[in-house]
Amino acid sequence: MADTNPQNPTAGAELSPAPAKDQKSPKADTKQAQPKPNGTEVTATGPNGEKLSGAELKKRAKAEKAARREREKADRQGPGGGVPHSGGQDKAGNQKPGKPWQKVEVQQHKDDSVAGSKGHHKRTTSTAAADHQKNLALRGKGAQGGAQAAAKPPKDANQVSLFGHLYGQSRRTTLAGVGKDVHPAVLALGLQMSNYVICGSNARCIATLLALKRVIESYTTPPGHSLSRHLTSHHLSPQIDYLVSCRPMSVSMGNAIRWLKLEISKVDPDTPENEAKEDLCDSIDNFIRERITVADQVIATSAGGKIQNGDVVLTYAKSSIVQQTLIEAHKRGVQFRVIVIDSKPLFEGKHLARALATAGLEVQYSLMHAVSHAIKDATKVFLGAHAMMSNGRLYSRVGTAIVAMTANEFDVPVIVCCESVKFTEKVALDSIVSNEVAPPDELISPLPLTHTATTTTTTTATATPDQTGAATAGEAQGVKGSPLSTWRETDNLLLLNIMYDVTPAEYIKMVITEYGSLPPSSVPVVHRLSTNS
Structure with a gap:
């Protein structure tokens, strides 16, 4: 007698004759309709009411799993959280931690909570979509609360709204909160710029280059690093950030700093450190002399003749x-x-x-x-x-x-x-x-x-x-x-x-x-x- 136990479909297939084309495979029947623990039978159907084959069921299950993972990823990255709750049970019967995308359900029967996931069928796409909409509503409250908790302080009522995008961070006028990596020469320069002691595009540009020259002179390349890579990103960047916090850079300062970074990137890694620093300091002096000092003399002579x-x-x-x-x-x-x-x-x-x-x-x-x-x-x-x-x-x-x-x-x-x-x-x-x-x-x-x-x-x-x-x-x-x-x-x-x-x-x-x-x-x-x- 043929063994038709769903747990051993291979044995049944060996003893029974091959089904005709218009007949349904017993293997497909057993996978399409599996009894639930309470004795009811559920048949998985497609959107038009037709019964789905095993391959179609597997494909749909994979799509639902991918959709759940996407929702999980979106919830982890979202500003608000869901409502914490029980996440069900695993195959061993242990309680799983609650997840924010899961639907909050009221436990009505003890049997439903004890039943394992082995006998349950997966939710159809329509059911998952409906639950997702409900979960969005639940997360909306959490997200709103999180946004309120992390809300920025109210905008200053004394700011002109047309220029609101220009206010940004207030200008630094003290040394409070300054990082330890900022050079003392740069510290003094930032406060002088903030208080207009050094004012004017040329004066600020020259003072910045001279301060960065002192930074380069006091720099020592750490073991295992090259000067051309470490000096700009780890040593000059804190100095520039501090100057910007005191007062926004002028166009001439920006051009000079870009030029200096380009010169640093051209330093040969095989060049000795003392020689490389000396060459950079000489380049800074030449830049000030050629692009500002001599240029001013040429312009003054030409304009004075008019x-x-x-x-x-x-x-x-x-x-x-x-x-x-x-x-x-x-x-x-x-x-x-x-x-x-x-x-x-x-x-x-x-x-x-x-x-x-x-x-x-x-x-x-x-x-x-x-x-x-x-x-x-x-x-x-x-x-x-x-x-x-x-x-x-x-x-x-x-x-x-x-x-x-x-x-x-x-x-x-x-x-x-x-x-x-x-x-x-x-x-x-x-x-x-x-x-x-x-x-x-x-x-x-x-x-x-x-x-x-x-x-x-x-x-x-x-x-x-x-x-x-x-x-x-x-x-x-x-x-x-x-x-x-x-x-x-x-x-x-x-x-x-x-x-x-x-x-x-x-x-x-x-x-x-x-x-x-x-x-x-x-x-x-x-x-x-x-x-x-």
């Missing part, structure tokens, strides 16, 4: 290259007058007016509100640059665009003096997308002074030589008696202290670089030449 006798040169704030240009023209014996336009909070024009007056030039000092009156006497406008963008626009101290547009309105040529190290491949269309936001308290001024800060050079002599824009900014913070001292508590009042603005290229007559005089449209060409050289 100043004629009887000219009235108007400039804004303070630029080291403009100052050098004006002094160079004065040394050649050209008789001209200078108008310095200035604005808060840094009042950099005071230092320029003092330096020019000390050199023997006739200087007129005015604030921004008088630019439309001062421009009537001007014959040329000389401006410095923080950066020249690839689309020919000038990125400089906030207020520069107003001066350039006013000069264009009065048909006064605007000349920009800029080194090629300040050129960038970036494009700027406005001052909103990319800018630097300084603390708004720097805009708060004390009560009006008894004298007027207008025209003569004697006005600028009241400040001591060691005073900087930081003194003005620090004096403004916490000023008692100022009308804006309680601005944070005043409704509908916000202070925005952005550092730079963008001047359209059509307002610029000429850009003078160490490569010569060129129109703003030629900026990307010069940038490519200076980068490849």
Whole structure:
């Protein structure tokens, strides 16, 4: 007699004749319909009601298993968790830990909880999808609670929403929390930049390179590492991160640091460490001399030749290259007058007016509100640059665009003096997308002074030589008696202290670089030449 026990299907297949094509295989029947422990019989069917073969059942089981694994992976990576609960039993009858994607079920009968998984059939796709939707709802509460627990602190109500993407991390003003890997020279430099003791694109670039030079001199390559690989990633990166936390890098600083990293990557691993460090320090000195010092001399000579006798040169704030240009023209014996336009909070024009007056030039000092009156006497406008963008626009101290547009309105040529190290491949269309936001308290001024800060050079002599824009900014913070001292508590009042603005290229007559005089449209060409050289 044939053995038809489902546990031994092979024996039954040997004694029974082969079934016809339209007959169903006993093997398939036994796998399609297996009795449940309670005596009921369940038949697995497809979406159209047809019975599934063993291969189809196996394929569907594999797909369900893959779907469960995907849900498990998604739940582990999701922000919220599910509701903890019992996860059922394994084949040995032991309790399994609960999993977040499993459906929470109420135990109704003791027999159902004791029964093993051997006799249970797998859930169909429709049942799994329904349970998944319920589990999503359950996880929604957990995810919402987790999001609330890990929610970021509320946004500062005193921030201007249009520039909200620029605020980011507050500027570092102390050494609290600084890593031990930061060099003391870099620590001092960061605080000096944050407090405007070192201000200006060229000054910050030179100071950064000199500080990194000291970092390289004190560096020792660990055993088993090469200088070209370890110095940049493990030693220079903490220094740069600290400087960025004190104040965002200028374009010239970014170009100089990229150049330095490229030079480090070119160091031959077979070169002795002392020789490699000496070569890097010499390269830094050559970069400062060629790209900044000598470039400034060439620009000052070229731009100074455009100043004629009887000219009235108007400039804004303070630029080291403009100052050098004006002094160079004065040394050649050209008789001209200078108008310095200035604005808060840094009042950099005071230092320029003092330096020019000390050199023997006739200087007129005015604030921004008088630019439309001062421009009537001007014959040329000389401006410095923080950066020249690839689309020919000038990125400089906030207020520069107003001066350039006013000069264009009065048909006064605007000349920009800029080194090629300040050129960038970036494009700027406005001052909103990319800018630097300084603390708004720097805009708060004390009560009006008894004298007027207008025209003569004697006005600028009241400040001591060691005073900087930081003194003005620090004096403004916490000023008692100022009308804006309680601005944070005043409704509908916000202070925005952005550092730079963008001047359209059509307002610029000429850009003078160490490569010569060129129109703003030629900026990307010069940038490519200076980068490849």
